Every structure is written in C-alpha cells, then in structure tokens.
Amino acid sequence: MIETVVIPLLKIAVLLNAILVSVTFMTLLERKVIAWAQSRLGPMRVGPYGVLQAIADPIKLILKEDITPARCDRMMFTLAPILSLVPALVVFSVVPFGGDALFYITDINVGLLFVISVTSIGVYGIILAGWASNSKYPLLAGLRASAQLISYEIAVTMTLVSVILTAGTLSMVGIVESQQEAGLWYGFVQPVAFVLVLIGGLAETNRAPFDMPEAEQELTGGFHTEYSGMRFALFFLAEYANMIVISAVVTVLFWGGWLRPFPSVDALVFLDFIPGWTWFFAKMFVFLYLFIWIRATLPRYRYDQLMRIGWKVLIPIAIVNIVVTGIVKVVL
Amino acid sequence: MEITPAHYTVLSAALFSIGVIGVLVRRNIIIIFMAIELMLNAVNINLVAHARQLENLVGQVFVVFVIAVAAAEAAVGLGIILALFRNKETVNIDEMNVMRW
Amino acid sequence: MAEAIAFYTLSVLILGLGVAVITTPKTVHSVVFLVLNFLCVAVLYVVLQAEFLAVIQILVYAGGIVVLYLFVVMLVNLKHAPEEHEDPRRLGRLALALSGAMLLEVVGIVVYSSRHEPFARVTGSTEVSPVQGNVEELGWLLYTDYLIPFEVASVLLLVAMVGAIVLARRES
Numbered sequence: 001m002i003e004t005v006v007i008p009l010l011k012i013a014v015l016l017n018a019i020l021v022s023v024t025f026m027t028l029l030e031r032k033v034i035a036w037a038q039s040r041l042g043p044m045r046v047g048p049y050g051v052l053q054a055i056a057d058p059i060k061l062i063l064k065e066d067i068t069p070a071r072c073d074r075m076m077f078t079l080a081p082i083l084s085l086v087p088a089l090v091v092f093s094v095v096p097f098g099g100d101a102l103f104y105i106t107d108i109n110v111g112l113l114f115v116i117s118v119t120s121i122g123v124y125g126i127i128l129a130g131w132a133s134n135s136k137y138p139l140l141a142g143l144r145a146s147a148q149l150i151s152y153e154i155a156v157t158m159t160l161v162s163v164i165l166t167a168g169t170l171s172m173v174g175i176v177e178s179q180q181e182a183g184l185w186y187g188f189v190q191p192v193a194f195v196l197v198l199i200g201g202l203a204e205t206n207r208a209p210f211d212m213p214e215a216e217q218e219l220t221g222g223f224h225t226e227y228s229g230m231r232f233a234l235f236f237l238a239e240y241a242n243m244i245v246i247s248a249v250v251t252v253l254f255w256g257g258w259l260r261p262f263p264s265v266d267a268l269v270f271l272d273f274i275p276g277w278t279w280f281f282a283k284m285f286v287f288l289y290l291f292i293w294i295r296a297t298l299p300r301y302r303y304d305q306l307m308r309i310g311w312k313v314l315i316p317i318a319i320v321n322i323v324v325t326g327i328v329k330v331v332l
Numbered sequence: 333m334e335i336t337p338a339h340y341t342v343l344s345a346a347l348f349s350i351g352v353i354g355v356l357v358r359r360n361i362i363i364i365f366m367a368i369e370l371m372l373n374a375v376n377i378n379l380v381a382h383a384r385q386l387e388n389l390v391g392q393v394f395v396v397f398v399i400a401v402a403a404a405e406a407a408v409g410l411g412i413i414l415a416l417f418r419n420k421e422t423v424n425i426d427e428m429n430v431m432r433w
Numbered sequence: 434m435a436e437a438i439a440f441y442t443l444s445v446l447i448l449g450l451g452v453a454v455i456t457t458p459k460t461v462h463s464v465v466f467l468v469l470n471f472l473c474v475a476v477l478y479v480v481l482q483a484e485f486l487a488v489i490q491i492l493v494y495a496g497g498i499v500v501l502y503l504f505v506v507m508l509v510n511l512k513h514a515p516e517e518h519e520d521p522r523r524l525g526r527l528a529l530a531l532s533g534a535m536l537l538e539v540v541g542i543v544v545y546s547s548r549h550e551p552f553a554r555v556t557g558s559t560e561v562s563p564v565q566g567n568v569e570e571l572g573w574l575l576y577t578d579y580l581i582p583f584e585v586a587s588v589l590l591l592v593a594m595v596g597a598i599v600l601a602r603r604e605s
Contacts, residue, residue: 076461110568113488120496124468127503131461143507150500170568335440338547340481342540343444347451349536354455356528359520362460362506366467369498370451373474376490380481392483392567393574399493400586404593406498410505411600417509426520 011105015092023240028054030292037296064229069134072226076132081227081234084125087118088241095248096173098258098277104173111172112164115249116157119204123149125238126213126223133226142223144303145213149204151307155314156200159193162318162325163253166190176257183264187254192321194254196314198290201246203310205239208295212303247287248280255283340381347374361416361425365409372402439480446473460506464499471495485568 028043028050035042043050068077094111096104108114123146130142166189167175179186187194203210213222224235251257258276262268301309347370354367376395383391417423450470457463471494478487575583 073459073461076465079465108484110484110488113485113492117488117492117496120492121468121472123496123500124465124503127500127507128461128465131507139507143504146500146504150497153496333437335436336547338543339440341543343440343447345536345539345543346444346448349532349539350448350451350455352535353529353532356532357525358455359523360460362502362509363455363463366463366502367455369467369494370454370470373471373494376486377474377477380478380483380486384481384483389570389574392486392571393579395483395486396489396571396575397582397586399489400590403493403498404590406501407593407597408600410501411597413505414508414601423509426523 008105012093015105016089019089019092019241019244020237022244023237024058025054026240026243026288027057027236029288030295033289033292034296037293058233061233062230066230067226067228069226072134073132076128078231080125080129080132081231081238082125083128084122084238085234085241087122087125088238088245090118091115091245092248094172095245095252096176096257097280098275099173099176100276103258103277107171107173109174110170112160112170112175112253115172115245116153116160119242119245120150120153122238122242123153125235129227129235130223133223135226138223138225141213141225145206145223148206148210148213148303148306148310151310152200152203152210152314155310155318156197156204158315158318158322159196159200160253162193162322163190163197165322165325165329172252172257176252176259179256180259180263183262185254185256185259185261185263187256190254190321190325192317194250196318196321197250197253198287199309200314201250202291202294203306205242205246207239207243207291209298209301210306211295212300212306243288243291244284247284247291250287251280251283337381337385341378344374344378344381347371347377359424359426361413361423361428364425365406365413369402369406372398436480440477443473443477443480447477461503464503464506467502468495468499471499483567485571 031053032042032050041050043053046052046056068074091114093105094108094114096107098104101107126149127142127146130138130140130145133139133142163175163186164170166186167178169175169178175186182189202208206213224232227235256263256279258280260268260271260274260279351367351369351371351374354370355364358364358367376398379391379395379398383389383395413423416428420427422428447470450466450473453466454463454470457466471490475487475490475495478484478490
C-alpha cells in the first residue's frame, strides 16, 4: 500500500513543484539569454541581477483583470488553457531522470508512445482557444497552429520509429539501458533522427522559427489574443513546459539520459562519481539553452514555408531514415 | 465481485445502443458520424475484453484494424460532408434528400 | 477488487459522456465530450491489459480523428442551428423505444448465457510467441499471421487519404 500509493504521490508532488518552479524561472532565463544575445542586460531591477523577476511576473499576471470576450463559449474558454498545460505535465510521469527506481514515477512498457500520444492531446487547447474567443483572428491563428502541430507530429512520430528500431524497446528506461549496453549515445548512431526530432520539437512547441501562429506581429497575437491575466499565463506555462518535455525526451532518446559521455570508454570511469540525475539535468539544460539561442538568432518562417518543410522535407527524410535503419539492423 | 467478460459485453451493448439512438434521433450529420464512432468503440471494448479472457491476441489485432478502418471512414465521410455543405449550405440530414423519391 | 472499482467508475463515465455526446445542443461541446469518452475508453483498455491499444486509441482516435471532426465543425460553423425545424415524418420516440428494446434483448442474452454456461478459460489458442509483452506479441502477430490484412489496411488508408483530399478540395 505504501509503495503503490504513498511514494508515487510524493514523487508526483515533488515533480510537479519542480516543473512549475522551473517553468517560472524559464521565463526569466529566456529574457536574459535573448538580452545577452542582443548585447543588452535584460531584467536587472528586481532582486540581484534581476533574478526575482520570475516571481514578480506571475504576481503581476495573477493581479490582472480577468477579461473574457462578450459572447465567447464559457466552458471552452476556461477549458482551453487547461487542455494545453495538463498534457505537458502528464508526460513527465514516464520521463526517467535517473537509473534508480527512485528517479522516475513509473516505467510503462509503451513509454515513448505514451509521450507522443499525450502531446497530441495538447492540440485541443489551441483549437479550442481559437474557437472560444469568438473572434476571427484567434480562430484563424488557432486553426493554423493546430494544422502545424499535427503536421509535425507525423514527422516526429516517424522519426521516433527509427529510434525504436535501434533501441528495440518502447520503454523510456529501456531505451537508456540499451544505450548503456551499446556503449554509445544514440545521437551518434542516429544523427539524422536527432536533427529531425530537434526541428520537429521546435515546431511542436510553437517555438521560433516556427512560431508564426502565436507571434505578436502576426494575426494580432495569435490564438491567445483574447486571453489575459492568469489564463494567458497558463498558455505561456504550457509552452515552456512543452519545451522542457521535448528537451527531456531528446535527452533520453539521443543523449543517453542519465549516462555519462562515452559510457563504454573505461578511461572515463572516474566521471562516475557524478550522479546520473546531474548528467540528465545538465543535458536537458543544454537543449533548453539551444531552444532559446535559436529563438534569438533565426528569423521566422512564413506559414506556407513552414508547412512545406513539415510535409515535403521532414517526412521523406524520416521515411528514408526508417528504411536505412531497418537495412542496417538486418545486415549488421 | 469478479468482473467477467459479461460485464464488458453489457457495457459494450449499452454504448452501442447509445450510438444507435444518436444516429436515429439526431439530425446534425456531424453528430451522427460521432455516434457511429461511439458504436465502433463499443465493438472495440467487446473485442478487447474477450481477447483478454481467451488469452488470444487476435481480438486486439482486430481492434487495430477497426481503428484503421474507422480513421479511413471518418476522413472520407467528413470530406463528403464538406462537399455537401459547399453545395447545400446545410448539415441537416433531412434536407439532403436530392436523390430521394 | 481494484478492477471492479475501475470498471464501474469507467463505465459510468463512458456511458455518461456518451449520452452527453448525443444530447448536447452545441456541436463543439459534443466533440469535447467525445474526446473525453475516448480517453476513458483508453483507460479501460489499460485495465484490460492492452496497453498498446490504449496509446493507439489516444494517438489515433482522440488525437487524430476527433481533431478532424473539430476542424469540420469549425469550417461548417452555422448561424442557425440545423435542428430548428423538425421533419414531421420523423419518428424519434419510436427510434428510442426500439433501441431500448434492442439493448434489453442483448443484455438479457448476455446475462442468461453467462449464468448457464460460465465463461471458461481457454488457454493458448495461438502458438507460443517467442517474446513477451503486449507490443511485441501484437507486432509478431501483425507481421506473420495477419500480414495480408495489414498491407490491405495500409492501401485502404492511402485510398481514403486520396479520396478525402479530392472530395474536400475546392474547385479552382
């Protein structure tokens, strides 16, 4: 009873707190990194070096007036941000932060498919937000954003099939353990898949350069135009939570999860004193920084260019990757 | 109290009849299509319950194919609805009677 | 015992949401209830030890097909509800009564047969597959015994995709 109910509940409480605090501080991290990339300093007033800005922002958003459009669909208007945030948080229940059973909530034998399927529920938040706002700009932006999401979902799912072929298992812990057996991170074995999942992950979370549906200059703010205060904050939190999810999943699949670099090279055994979860967070942080760096650097894609990349470039490369992986697996 | 496959069959029959009622009573063609999806789900529940009881995975293979066919049918059906809507500006199934006597 | 709690909770949810799907006046609400219904059915599949089918249900049904329905509902957004004027030839009450009778018949058959011939455990109808786990066994079956239906299903999906695009395309 204790093991099956109390300990998972404790783990869930700790994990939820950790994620929600980290998405709050990610807002600050993003502003700081983009500022440094643009030769300026970012928020510096609140707290030492602007660190407490992350707490000031949610307080401001909570205290704002909650404006809802006149003839909106009440139930959908309230439901949409929830449907955006909750799937991002649910995915964390299968992400393994370390090798020991203490470090993950559960390890189901279809873990990777669970990740893909739950993130595809997040599309509903965007469509319903666009619909419930009862206004044409959010509706168009919502339809565009959801079309983008489902297109890149296909490319990412096909790419993950080749990773599953390499690993031989669908469970997240199993994939890291097979990397440990192979002695090599799958980022070296499947570089094409790594790049494709990174690009697809950028598009899935509506991050630059694929953020046309939600940028302020486009369609007057996208699908969350009519949202204000805490509801808007929920959409933002959902986006950062999705970013953390994609970073965590890419770390598990391609960068060895909790393994040290080059796990088979015996000369590096002295690095084993660093616990697995430290490696995991370090790698995840590298990907988060990469996401923000890309946002600061690359210009935005136009919508038709975006859809062309998703359908005509990523999907054929993913299919060829599956075929080549299959052939290599059979021949070797 | 042990849950036998009979329980799952009763649940499946109830969901199926809810779908049948939806098809027969509602006039919005999109709701009718959604009721058809409910019926397909009812059949799937029945198949999976018996697959577990007989410890034979053929039931689950059948469910995979039912899901694939349901996806194909939903896509084509919704394409037909869009084409009909473009011509007649209605989704009321009682008004789609051009070919009736 | 745990399965009984899960089964009864899930069946109440599934049937309640099913009734909500067919009775809600607004179509968008119907679609959202349909998504919740499919999610509950996916949880039921997990209770029935079919984890692969549960995630496929979420991925394909709840995350794909119902999104398609939602898109069509938004594209067909009408100012007047389509069910304002009732066609006098409709026999709605009779349909309700007949469906209820059909349900009672099926439930009666199931209860009668389960009482007089209790379900026996039939073991090992297929040969023992070399791997364990739901995904591996299902994959093994799909690629050996049921390969031809698998290929036919993929051709069916291709044909349906082409057909849906042709049907929904604007004449330009």
